[in-house]
Amino acid sequence: MALFSSLTPVFIAIICVLIGVILKKTNGEKGKRETKSKPLSRPWVDEDVKDGADHHLEEEEAEEEWQGLDENVAHVPFFAERYPEDEMIKRSKVFYELLNKRRSVRFLSDEPVPREVIDNVIRTAGTSPSGAHTEPWTFVVVQDPYLKHKIREIVEEEEEINYKKRMGDRWVNDLKRLRTNWIKEYLDAAPYLILIFKQVYGQLPNGKKKTHYYNEISVSIACGILLAALQNAGLYTVTSTPLNCGPQLRLLLQRPANEKLLLLLPVGYPKKDATVPALTRKPLEDIMVVM
Numbered sequence: 001m002a003l004f005s006s007l008t009p010v011f012i013a014i015i016c017v018l019i020g021v022i023l024k025k026t027n028g029e030k031g032k033r034e035t036k037s038k039p040l041s042r043p044w045v046d047e048d049v050k051d052g053a054d055h056h057l058e059e060e061e062a063e064e065e066w067q068g069l070d071e072n073v074a075h076v077p078f079f080a081e082r083y084p085e086d087e088m089i090k091r092s093k094v095f096y097e098l099l100n101k102r103r104s105v106r107f108l109s110d111e112p113v114p115r116e117v118i119d120n121v122i123r124t125a126g127t128s129p130s131g132a133h134t135e136p137w138t139f140v141v142v143q144d145p146y147l148k149h150k151i152r153e154i155v156e157e158e159e160e161i162n163y164k165k166r167m168g169d170r171w172v173n174d175l176k177r178l179r180t181n182w183i184k185e186y187l188d189a190a191p192y193l194i195l196i197f198k199q200v201y202g203q204l205p206n207g208k209k210k211t212h213y214y215n216e217i218s219v220s221i222a223c224g225i226l227l228a229a230l231q232n233a234g235l236y237t238v239t240s241t242p243l244n245c246g247p248q249l250r251l252l253l254q255r256p257a258n259e260k261l262l263l264l265l266p267v268g269y270p271k272k273d274a275t276v277p278a279l280t281r282k283p284l285e286d287i288m289v290v291m
Helices: 002-037 085-100 115-125 145-166 168-176 215-232 246-252
Strands: 137-142 192-199 201-203 209-211 259-267
Touching: 085 215, 115 137, 115 192, 115 215, 137 145, 137 215, 145 192, 145 246, 192 215, 215 259, 246 259
Parallel strands: none
Antiparallel strands: 137 192, 192 259, 201 209
16 A cells, blocks of 8 residues: 555656647647648738639539529531641741730820720630630720729729738849839720629529639630730730739629639730830740650
8 A cells, every 4th residue: 555655646647748748749730730721821812813613602502403504505517617737837827926926015005996896805705615614704894084093093002012011022023124013004094904804603593603613714714815816906915913902893893792803904005115025935845845
């Protein structure tokens, strides 16, 4: 009994140590899980331009069998024009040379542009493929001087914060060589602003949400086609992703909650004294891998 009594403090100490080790291990694993699940803080990231492909609808909506799409789409014969090999090579070269002249132009003239041209280039962008043919895009064309100036005010206010606080020294220094800043005169000058919104979901007649598959990728492809169509028509732009401006611009333009701003394009002719950075593009061998 005396031996047991003398050993009791030792047993208690051992038990306390074991409990401490277990608790420390448990807390450590919990901390690792929290660290792994918690995303890195990136204050420059814009929620609107994040990939919307992982948008999850409510469970009961996701299980809806009917998405408002035709169950039986008629298939019709497809007849494609086929060019001789030499004509194919010529056309591909001519198109490359046209697109190779495309530059991001920040000095745009206020010279009027035919509205029909804008209609046609947006029709062209609307030919883009999309997930399950949901066509999840909205192109908002702004030509009203008051609205253009309000857009400029919103963008410049947020862009100044981006440059000074959100983007970080590395990003800002990388942009210095291109001589860009938060002043966006072209938003007032360009005869048209085209704001491209991605529809992260649609609306069914019964009020429920309709899944828009790969909406981010689909709208991005449409934007690329739009840039090519503008170049083909002799118009110029600069691709603008105004970080953290989406919600304000959506409200200004009275767009619904399912639309998120992806891209803003000022469209017009270059000023006569316009300049662009003397940049070069990567050669083919640096961008193509043939297996």
